[in-house]
Amino acid sequence: MQISGTLSDAQLSCGRAALRAIERAPMPAPAPVKPYRYHIAILRDPAEELPPSNEAALERFVDVGRELAIDVTLIEKKDFSRLAEFDALFIRETTAINHHTYLFAKKAESEGMVVIDDPMSILRCTNKVYLADLMRLNKIPTPHTYALQRADIADIAAIERDIAYPMVMKIPDGAFSRGVTKVTNAQQFQETAQTLLMQSALILVQEYMYTDFDWRIGVLNRKAIFASKYFMSKDHWQIAKRDAGGQAKFGAARAVALDDVPPDLLAYALAAANLIGDGLYGVDMKMTARGPVVIEVNDNPNIDAGNEDAVLGDDMYRIVLRDLVRRLDIAHGLTRVQAESGT
Numbered sequence: 001m002q003i004s005g006t007l008s009d010a011q012l013s014c015g016r017a018a019l020r021a022i023e024r025a026p027m028p029a030p031a032p033v034k035p036y037r038y039h040i041a042i043l044r045d046p047a048e049e050l051p052p053s054n055e056a057a058l059e060r061f062v063d064v065g066r067e068l069a070i071d072v073t074l075i076e077k078k079d080f081s082r083l084a085e086f087d088a089l090f091i092r093e094t095t096a097i098n099h100h101t102y103l104f105a106k107k108a109e110s111e112g113m114v115v116i117d118d119p120m121s122i123l124r125c126t127n128k129v130y131l132a133d134l135m136r137l138n139k140i141p142t143p144h145t146y147a148l149q150r151a152d153i154a155d156i157a158a159i160e161r162d163i164a165y166p167m168v169m170k171i172p173d174g175a176f177s178r179g180v181t182k183v184t185n186a187q188q189f190q191e192t193a194q195t196l197l198m199q200s201a202l203i204l205v206q207e208y209m210y211t212d213f214d215w216r217i218g219v220l221n222r223k224a225i226f227a228s229k230y231f232m233s234k235d236h237w238q239i240a241k242r243d244a245g246g247q248a249k250f251g252a253a254r255a256v257a258l259d260d261v262p263p264d265l266l267a268y269a270l271a272a273a274n275l276i277g278d279g280l281y282g283v284d285m286k287m288t289a290r291g292p293v294v295i296e297v298n299d300n301p302n303i304d305a306g307n308e309d310a311v312l313g314d315d316m317y318r319i320v321l322r323d324l325v326r327r328l329d330i331a332h333g334l335t336r337v338q339a340e341s342g343t
Contacts, residue, residue, distance in 0.1 A: 036069055036070055036071035037069050037325070038070050038087040038088065038324075038325060038328050039070075039071045039086045039088075040065065040070055040071065040073070040086060040087060040090060040321070040324055041073050041074075041083065041086040041088070041089050041090070042058065042061060042072060042073070042074050042075065042091075042092050043075055043076070043077075043089060043090070043091045043092060043093050043104055044058060044074055044075070044076065044092045044093050045077065045093045046076070048093060048094065051092065051093060051094065052094060052300050052301065052304075053092040053302070053304060054304045054305055054306075056304075056305035056306065057305040057309065058074060058092065059305075060305060060314060060317045061090075061317050061320075061321065062074070064317040064318055064321060065321055068318065068322065068325070070321055070325065073086070077100050080103070080104065080107070083104065083107055083108060083113075084113075087114065088108075088113055088114035088324050088327070088328055089108040089113055089114070089116075090115075090320070090324060091104065091116065091117050091300060092300075092303075093300075095122045095126065095299055095300045096122075096126060097122065097173070101117075101122070102119060102122055105118060105119045105122055106119050112331070114324055114327040114328050114331060116280050116324065117279055117299040117300050118279055120277060121277050121279045121281070121299045122299050122300075124276050124277075124297075124299075125276060125281070125296075125297055125298055125300075126172075126173045126299070127172055127173065128170065128171075128172040128204055128296060129172045129204065131296055131297060132145045132147065132204065133147075135272060135275075135294055138271070138275055140271060140272050140275075140294050141290075141291060141292060141293050142293060142294050142295070143163075143206040143207045143208075143293060143295070144162060144163045144207045145204055145205070145206045145207075146163075146204070146206075147202055147204055148193070148203050148204075148205060149201065149202060153189075153190065153193045153194075153197075156186065156189060159205060160186070163205075163207035164207075165183065165184050165185060165208075166183060166184045166208040167182070167183050167189065167205050167208055168180065168183075168206045168207070168208050169181050169182075169189070169192050169204070169205050170196075170203065170204050170206070171196050171199050171204075172200055172202055172203075173200070182208060209288055209293060211286045211287065211288065212231065213229045213230055213231045213232065213251075214229070214284055214285065214295065215227065215228070215230075215261070215265060215284070215285040215287065216228045216283065216284050216285070216301065216302075217269035217270075217273075217282070217283045217285065218280070218281070218282055218301055218303070219269065219273035219280070219281045219282075220279070220280045220281075220319065220320065220323055221278050221326075222270070222273070222274050222278050223270075224258055224261075224266060224269065224270060225312075225316070225319050226255065226258070226303075226308050226309075226311065226312065226316060227255070227256045227258055227260075227261045227266075228253055228255050228307065228308055229253070229254045229256055230253050231252045231253070231254070232251045253304075253307040253308075255309070255310035255311040256311065257311050262287060262292065264291060264292055265285055265287055265292040268285070268294055269285060269294070272294045272297050273297055276299075279299065280300075280301065280320070281297050281298060282297070282298040282300075282301025282302065283296075283297050283298075284297075284298065303316060303317075303320070
């Protein structure tokens with residue numbers, strides 16, 4: 001390279017030295033290629049007693065995400081301000097309306113993020129009164145159910161004629177057997193109703209249907225993805241038995257291949273979940289003498305390592321993460337070919 005003009009010899013010498021130094025300097029490293037297609041946040045609470053996914057399952061989500069070129073990051077309530085850094089939110093903490101989980105879902109939706117559980121699914125599934133009416137109007141078989149206010153409990157003769165004792169009484173937004181009681185006579189009915197009405201303006205009364213185990217069918221994007229049998233806690237009528245301090249002991253859980261689920265039970269599970277939306281749901285059911293009965297549809301169903309994933313293994317986590325990617329691809333306007341090629 002020639003340097004000329006009106007520069008002095010000293011200036012030319014300095015210029016040549018500077019050019020030689022530049023030529024000897026290493027080229028800057030190219031900017032690293034972003035290794036992940038998408039960044040997904042999983043909201044969890046490390047201190048939650050009964051989380052919807054145990055630690056081993058959360059680890060599998062993270063590891064399988066890397067395999068699929070997806071960055072999966074575990075976040076907590078304190079990370080609310082960081083939410084917009086991610087492309088999608090997957091809630092693995094028990095949801096409720098008056099709770100930060102619902103605020104996270106609403107915030108994610110307002111940011112245009114893909115979110116499971118979406119706010120509408122949380123609203124619908126946490127309201128058992130709404131669910132009971134929705135199932136009844138759409139002819140989904142359920143236990144005989146009454147929604148009662150305080151003024152209704154004085155005269156319960158019609159309920160006693162219809163469903164008899166024992167009955168199950170519950171608050172509309174209970175979870176993991178909280179706020180659920182079995183009553184065996186009119187005195188217990190009145191006492192329990194008074195207690196529950198201090199927690200909720202409405203309570204549900206349902207016929208009691210004993211079975212050795214309950215079914216849960218996991219549904220994602222309107223398709224069944226897993227099935228489990230949940231057995232009653234020892235010497236108890238529910239899956240979860242709570243002591244005086246509120247601690248729960250659960251019965252055994254056993255994953256079942258979808259091909260081994262009674263076809264009519266599976267069909268009603270899908271019909272019930274599809275009334276809620278296209279998110280991730282757990283449909284709790286019983287197989288009774290009169291056929292399959294839907295107990296409720298839950299958002300935020302359990303996916304625990306060693307339980308719900310026992311049949312599918314890591315494919316369980318791949319199914320969920322791939323569906324989040326599918327939703328993200330749609331949101332970004334990618335064709336299937338573009339999505340598969342990562343372009």
